[in-house]
């Protein structure tokens with residue numbers, strides 16, 4: 038069977054898409070270097086789907102290794118998720134972002150060209166629209182001014198793809214512009230797992246609810262453009278987003294060639310306040326928050342017009358804001374997330390002990406004894422004693 042190569046397939050959106058690809062009966066090969074993900078994700082994908090995925094632990098900047106993957110497999114299409122995505126970091130380290138995201142994409146595309154593989158899906162972002170009009174984004178709009186190097190890499194790669202298609206119209210390319218992906222797989226086995234202090238809203242809410250961060254700052258509550266004064270975004274469940282890729286691949290299968298651009302969003306903006314209130318209500322958990330200054334570069338409202346994807350791909354996001362909040366928290370409860378505070382107190386331990394301890398922490402979370410910190414400490418002492 039012809040295979041789909043997924044770069045960055047153990048990451049947040051990548052892993053959910055791999056699950057949907059496998060569910061749709063596709064054969065998948067992942068390449069990833071775990072720069073922002075963990076090897077356990079591979080086991081979880083197998084647990085959810087009952088299917089195997091061929092995996093290469095390589096950096097997509099390494100041309101020889103990427104070529105080897107094409108050499109060893111009959112690849113028919115490529116979905117490119119690999120890339121750095123922290124907006125703030127990209128401002129501080131622009132070269133790191135341009136090198137990894139843009140050079141990586143170029144190496145991948147050159148390799149595809151060499152092996153005559155021309156079906157390509159690129160994970161782009163609504164950030165390429167910049168600030169235009171009233172915040173509603175339609176694919177016919179021009180790309181706007183990006184506000185950070187991360188966004189610029191997305192815009193640059195879109196332009197590269199357009200130029201590539203102009204030069205050789207046998208390419209079959211899709212550009213998918215994501216809005217704000219949140220939520221997790223309903224199994225709670227995979228989800229978003231940011232390291233350290235997150236930047237995006239949902240991981241921040243999750244860390245506050247999990248008592249790893251004392252409170253959430255809501256950046257600005259005096260925006261005139263929204264009903265409650267907080268910013269509004271088009272939050273989309275990551276599983277809906279993943280399914281969008283399957284629909285896109287089916288469309289590319291039918292087309293011989295072309296370059297296609299689609300928004301993947303719900304078309305319904307919700308405010309930050311509505312998101313926080315819904316999270317508190319559906320999960321029955323406290324999320325302390327305060328209103329803070331506006332964050333630089335934030336647009337008051339940003340949402341998609343998803344009509345084109347509905348008409349041409351037959352794709353519509355069906356999961357609600359409640360689903361997004363419930364599934365995000367379920368991912369924390371199911372034990373994938375380990376309270377980093379707990380980890381800090383065991384950092385002194387030698388590596389070989391860590392495995393036992395992290396296993397134990399996972400057990401605690403599985404049984405939902407989340408706040409059983411005392412018990413955890415007792416058990417920790419026992420493990421240390423035993424291992425002496």
Ligand code: UD1
Nearest residue numbers: 124162164217218236237238241254255256268309332335
């Ligand atoms: C950002 C990126 C976008 C990227 C997206 C990933 C830009 C300008 N934005 O979008 O490219 O695709 O992340 O999901 O490049 N908020 C708070 N408190 C917090 C965190 C966020 O109030 O602690 C608010 C923000 O002010 C914003 C909203 O929540 O109004 C959403 O923020 P965020 O999750 O960071 O996404 P975007 O800025 O929309």
